[in-house]
Amino acid sequence: MTPDTPRPAAGAPKQRSRVRRRLNSALRMFAALVFAGGIYAIVAPGGAQGAAPLTPAAEAGKALYDVSCITCHGANAQGVDGRGPSLIGVGSAAVEFQVETGRMPAARQEAQAERKDPMFTVDQSRQLGAYIQELGGGPQLPEGEDFASKGKIARGGELYRINCSSCHAFSGGGGALSSGKYAPSLEPATDRQIYAAMLTGPQNMPVFGDNELSPQDKFDIIAYVQSLQSDSDPGGWGLGRFGPVTEGLAIFLVGVVALVFAALWIAGKS
Amino acid sequence: MKRRKVDLKALPGKAAEEVDTRLPVATPLRSVLNKVFPDHWSFLLGEIALFSFIILLLTGTFLALFFEPSLQEVRYDGSYLPLQGVEMSRAYETALDLSFDVRGGLVMRQMHHWAALLFMAAIVVHMFRVFMTGAFRKPREINWIIGLSMFWLGFTEGFAGYSLPDDALSGTGLRIASAIMLSIPVIGSWVTTSLFGGEFPGEIILSRLYILHVFLLPLILLALVSIHVGLVFVQKHTQWPGPGRTNKNVVGERMFPRYAIKQGGFFMLVFAVIALMGGLFQINPIWLFGPYEAAVVSAGSQPDWYVMFLDGSTRLMPAWDIRFLGYNIPPLFWPTVVLPGILSVVPMAYPWIEARWKKDKGSHNLLQRPRDVPDRTGLAAMAGAFYLVLTISGGNDIVADKFHISLNAMTWAGRIGLLVLPPLAYYFARRLALGLQQHDREVLAHGVETGIIKRLPDGRFVEVHQPLAAPDEHGHTDLPYVGWTVPKKMNRVGALGPAIRGFFRPIEQPAPPRQEEQPREEITTGKH
Numbered sequence: 001m002t003p004d005t006p007r008p009a010a011g012a013p014k015q016r017s018r019v020r021r022r023l024n025s026a027l028r029m030f031a032a033l034v035f036a037g038g039i040y041a042i043v044a045p046g047g048a049q050g051a052a053p054l055t056p057a058a059e060a061g062k063a064l065y066d067v068s069c070i071t072c073h074g075a076n077a078q079g080v081d082g083r084g085p086s087l088i089g090v091g092s093a094a095v096e097f098q099v100e101t102g103r104m105p106a107a108r109q110e111a112q113a114e115r116k117d118p119m120f121t122v123d124q125s126r127q128l129g130a131y132i133q134e135l136g137g138g139p140q141l142p143e144g145e146d147f148a149s150k151g152k153i154a155r156g157g158e159l160y161r162i163n164c165s166s167c168h169a170f171s172g173g174g175g176a177l178s179s180g181k182y183a184p185s186l187e188p189a190t191d192r193q194i195y196a197a198m199l200t201g202p203q204n205m206p207v208f209g210d211n212e213l214s215p216q217d218k219f220d221i222i223a224y225v226q227s228l229q230s231d232s233d234p235g236g237w238g239l240g241r242f243g244p245v246t247e248g249l250a251i252f253l254v255g256v257v258a259l260v261f262a263a264l265w266i267a268g269k270s
Numbered sequence: 271m272k273r274r275k276v277d278l279k280a281l282p283g284k285a286a287e288e289v290d291t292r293l294p295v296a297t298p299l300r301s302v303l304n305k306v307f308p309d310h311w312s313f314l315l316g317e318i319a320l321f322s323f324i325i326l327l328l329t330g331t332f333l334a335l336f337f338e339p340s341l342q343e344v345r346y347d348g349s350y351l352p353l354q355g356v357e358m359s360r361a362y363e364t365a366l367d368l369s370f371d372v373r374g375g376l377v378m379r380q381m382h383h384w385a386a387l388l389f390m391a392a393i394v395v396h397m398f399r400v401f402m403t404g405a406f407r408k409p410r411e412i413n414w415i416i417g418l419s420m421f422w423l424g425f426t427e428g429f430a431g432y433s434l435p436d437d438a439l440s441g442t443g444l445r446i447a448s449a450i451m452l453s454i455p456v457i458g459s460w461v462t463t464s465l466f467g468g469e470f471p472g473e474i475i476l477s478r479l480y481i482l483h484v485f486l487l488p489l490i491l492l493a494l495v496s497i498h499v500g501l502v503f504v505q506k507h508t509q510w511p512g513p514g515r516t517n518k519n520v521v522g523e524r525m526f527p528r529y530a531i532k533q534g535g536f537f538m539l540v541f542a543v544i545a546l547m548g549g550l551f552q553i554n555p556i557w558l559f560g561p562y563e564a565a566v567v568s569a570g571s572q573p574d575w576y577v578m579f580l581d582g583s584t585r586l587m588p589a590w591d592i593r594f595l596g597y598n599i600p601p602l603f604w605p606t607v608v609l610p611g612i613l614s615v616v617p618m619a620y621p622w623i624e625a626r627w628k629k630d631k632g633s634h635n636l637l638q639r640p641r642d643v644p645d646r647t648g649l650a651a652m653a654g655a656f657y658l659v660l661t662i663s664g665g666n667d668i669v670a671d672k673f674h675i676s677l678n679a680m681t682w683a684g685r686i687g688l689l690v691l692p693p694l695a696y697y698f699a700r701r702l703a704l705g706l707q708q709h710d711r712e713v714l715a716h717g718v719e720t721g722i723i724k725r726l727p728d729g730r731f732v733e734v735h736q737p738l739a740a741p742d743e744h745g746h747t748d749l750p751y752v753g754w755t756v757p758k759k760m761n762r763v764g765a766l767g768p769a770i771r772g773f774f775r776p777i778e779q780p781a782p783p784r785q786e787e788q789p790r791e792e793i794t795t796g797k798h
Contacts, residue, residue, distance in 0.1 A: 154351070158356060161566045166569055237552060263318075264311045
């Protein structure tokens with residue numbers, strides 16, 4: 001409202017209401033600021049927690065991180081462009097999987113990091129996990145080392161065949177993906193590692209979160225995968241469980257070769 | 271009561287006479303038993319297929335006693351723990367019971383499968399032998415065609431067989447087969463729906479495959495095997511050229527007793543190899559594949575080796591979608607319908623193609639050594655390289671994974687290899703054949719290389735040759751090449767076979783060298 005268009009019937013109340021309006025809007029502004037700040041304080045994870053002191057385990061993990069991981073993943077695990085991704089939000093499960101299987105630290109940049117002898121002990125990799133967990137949060141593994149005994153093998157087999165066998169093959173022996181990538185063999189994997197892989201989806205693997213495969217589903221799958229390893233082949237030597245490829249090789253290298261020699265021997269007897 | 275005297279020695283003869291007076295078989299049987307067969311190891315390759323077929327019939331009959339090709343849904347309650355309580359078809363359940371609950375069932379299943387692989391392998395090896403030695407030429411073109419038909423029948427029979435257990439791998443194979451049929455332009459959908467009785471997988475397919483696998487195809491195969499072997503009797507077996515062997519005679523051994531006994535022994539050996547493989551090597555572990563569900567497709571899903579070349583051709587085929595007259599021709603059509611079509615028709619016409627190419631319409635009962643027909647040997651190498659590239663490409667994901675090669679690189683290596691390697695194989699095989707021919711001619715003209723190097727007075731070194739006949743004034747011999755082995759070593763001169771007898775080691779041990787006279791030590795020791 002402008003002074004050029006005065007309204008005679010509203011002279012004295014106009015003064016009063018302008019004060020009240022100023023007061024009102026100031027109050028509303030204050031309330032909005034408090035609300036926004038409050039929301040921010042609730043939602044934003046960074047500031048307040050970053051300042052919080054690390055637990056001793058995470059502190060030890062940070063010390064390891066700063067000498068072994070920082071080159072590629074950067075200070076505060078924010079990632080280095082062209083070298084390594086940010087680790088904010090990956091959780092201790094991902095760290096445990098990558099470090100305990102020896103995939104991290106990676107030997108070189110290539111299609112996929114390979115499983116190798118781990119560089120850190122189990123304790124060290126859990127310290128690293130604790131550091132990354134406290135830094136950015138993310139999925140964590142349940143307690144315990146033995147998940148296989150909590151699962152049902154037959155149900156795990158059904159889940160495995162539908163969800164896992166298209167890459168890891170019916171035998172768990174792994175398979176090829178495009179451009180040099182591959183699904184690794186599950187033979188050396190421990191219960192915790194299989195759980196962590198499903199939970200975090202390392203490298204080219206999809207994530208199987210708890211809404212896709214519940215923790216009990218995961219235990220079932222682990223039980224099946226581990227039973228595959230302990231299950232001895234009832235039919236003799238399993239030929240690597242590769243299926244018809246090695247079977248075809250065997251019939252020529254063993255069957256045909258043996259019988260050609262037999263033919264040479266029999267035909268020579270005249 | 272007076273006991274009648276039985277002359278045991280006269281019993282077989284009398285019994286035979288009794289039979290012959292009722293059924294006049296003696297005369298035809300005599301000519302069959304006296305039939306002469308030439309002997310060479312390469313003539314036994316087809317027998318491997320024949321004997322595998324017999325073992326397939328025997329083990330297959332055992333399996334049919336316990337297997338039920340039913341798609342009825344059941345809940346597994348057998349002794350294999352990791353599948354207990356899982357829903358599956360009755361077919362898969364009975365296949366599992368065969369493996370775990372029927373005594374001897376697993377070894378029978380494995381023998382049946384190994385025998386099937388061996389049957390197809392022996393057919394292919396035998397086919398290469400027949401092709402490279404020219405045994406398909408007139409008058410044996412019909413038998414060549416029957417042989418090729420048996421390869422394709424065995425192919426179909428094998429496919430039907432490994433589709434029966436209704437495990438995840440066989441279901442995946444059936445899915446691919448239905449996709450192949452769907453890819454045929456115009457008639458594809460009718461073919462598929464009539465075979466499957468509607469949409470894939472339907473409920474009828476296993477019963478149809480079963481009757482095909484246990485009745486129709488074995489019957490046709492059995493008939494063709496009989497004609498195939500019967501024609502060998504009627505047309506007589508081909509033989510290698512050599513002393514006394516002509517286009518009009520057969521030099522070898524009589525069918526009975528020696529040849530029949532040797533064949534019986536060879537059957538036992540084939541049986542032994544199949545039984546050993548069935549007992550020692552696990553094949554088609556259906557319990558690991560799980561029951562078939564449309565959503566389950568495992569990595570490393572391959573067909574058996576004789577179908578793998580079609581899998582390979584599919585993997586190598588670029589995704590070229592062609593629209594023609596309003597119809598879509600999917601890329602799958604070319605590698606899985608057109609390619610096998612060409613591969614089955616062209617080889618059947620080959621005997622006539624070659625007769626026209628070489629302008630040779632005569633009958634041939636003598637074989638040719640592969641080196642003496644370099645073009646045909648080159649073609650065989652070319653076909654082998656083509657088939658090998660396709661077969662390896664059929665398992666290229668396993669190769670890529672286990673040898674740490676990029677799968678894309680394997681696909682491109684297969685594509686380039688399919689075009690480049692067969693011509694190279696043709697060239698090298700042809701050059702090899704020509705080189706071997708040249709060496710034969712050299713030995714015939716100059717004699718056998720003795721390995722003795724002589725230094726001439728002017729300082730030159732020459733190798734001393736042993737001429738095979740009296741040489742002329744230039745030191746050359748003028749011997750004709752008869753199409754058979756030319757002696758290349760001194761100890762092969764003058765005899766057809768090797769001079770030292772024995773297969774793995776010499777039968778006749780040379781006499782031990784004479785011991786040197788030892789000084790009689792006992793006399794000196796006696797003095798002490």
